[in-house]
């Protein structure tokens with residue numbers, strides 16, 4: 239696919255062009271500028287970006303599958319970016335979120351894209367943000383970002399979302415305790431999934447307490463209960479998402495989050511684009527590996 | 543692997559009705575451990591579902607696994623479905639319980655590599671590596 243075919247295909251919503259575009263941007267191909275420069279900014283502004291995070295196995299993908307079905311019933315075109323960690327040892331990844339969404343595989347208005355974190359120091363926000371923009375520009379709304387809520391990079395990605403749901407389930411124990419601090423703060427909706435399982439009521443009560451505490455501080459955290467595997471509670475969850483989106487758009491929170499995400503992405507891209515030049519400069523000064531590394535870095539930055 | 547500038551993305555599909563995906567998962571994990579990004583579709587997929595997913599995931603190769611004995615129908619169907627979706631350039635590899643006498647027919651139908659339970663995993667991984675290399679070269683040549 240050459241440059242013209244690719245850009246033309248993107249405009250025409252050709253599935254292959256969309257998929258190629260995401261890879262090229264993710265791989266830092268020179269075509270990335272032309273691709274990202276061709277996107278429909280007003281569609282991107284209008285699209286809802288929905289974050290789905292939570293511990294492994296909580297039911298994020300199953301819930302995403304149900305939400306897809308919900309929006310498809312209203313004929314909305316929908317995109318999913320499912321992010322899984324890369325292996326720290328091999329750099330490879332097993333990307334299995336799609337398994338739960340395969341009933342939509344032949345629906346040309348459902349685009350599911352798996353993405354690995356690639357152990358990036360930075361750049362994940364940039365790559366995921368670009369994928370969101372490409373999907374939104376192709377008419378997808380919402381664009382759902384699924385990510386396991388464990389590390390800092392995941393916390394950063396979730397800041398790309400307009401509305402964030404934290405999916406929890408009973409029986410995951412310590413995982414939930416561990417993530418309380420950070421993720422509970424960024425979550426707009428606490429979803430207690432697997433409401434059919436023992437311990438769901440207790441978990442829901444705990445989450446209600448967290449939500450009350452947040453509301454006392456002026457937040458707007460909501461709690462929803464779902465049985466994703468049976469499609470229960472999905473309509474209520476979607477209503478909650480949409481009510482929050484509306485409230486955020488009207489109250490200025492939406493704009494504030496988008497601006498914050500924008501700055502984050504620009505920073506991430508700047509570091510990404512700077513990396514090759516820095517590596518080159520470091521390599522050039524290679525013969526002289528003396529002195530403090532930080533002072534060396536400052537010296538190199540002064541040359542740029 | 544380290545010398546390669548881009549990550550290879552592959553899709554592992556399980557067409558047909560048999561519900562045992564141990565082999566498919568072992569393959570996907572072996573590929574992960576060799577540095578590939580391996581997307582897995584789960585069991586009981588149609589050829590067209592696998593092709594559609596391969597397009598969306600922009601993979602450089604598709605690996606199939608079949609234990610049901612229906613590989614002579616299922617594997618070529620995936621090759622055909624990819625062509626239908628304008629993705630005939632994506633190479634298809636296949637494995638599972640496959641008798642020697644079927645190998646020629648599968649190759650004839652466009653399956654670039656066939657592996658059987660006796661094939662060492664390292665050899666299968668290498669076949670994927672080679673298929674992806676060729677696919678990548680074909681792309682940059684265009």
Ligand SMILES: Nc1nc2c(ncn2[C@@H]2O[C@H](COP(=O)(O)OP(=O)(O)OP(=O)(O)O)[C@@H](O)[C@H]2O)c(=O)[nH]1
Pocket residue numbers: 292293294295296297298299300301335338386431432433434435464465466467468
């Ligand atoms: N009982 C019950 N099981 C569920 C429910 N929702 C999902 N599951 C099951 O929980 C398991 C994990 O579901 P996934 O949707 O893959 O969870 P996930 O959060 O996406 O998992 P990762 O992507 O691996 O982090 C699957 O076996 C689902 O069938 C539910 O509401 N009730």
Ligand SMILES: [Mg+2]
Pocket residue numbers: 298299300334335384
């Ligand atoms: Mg998942």
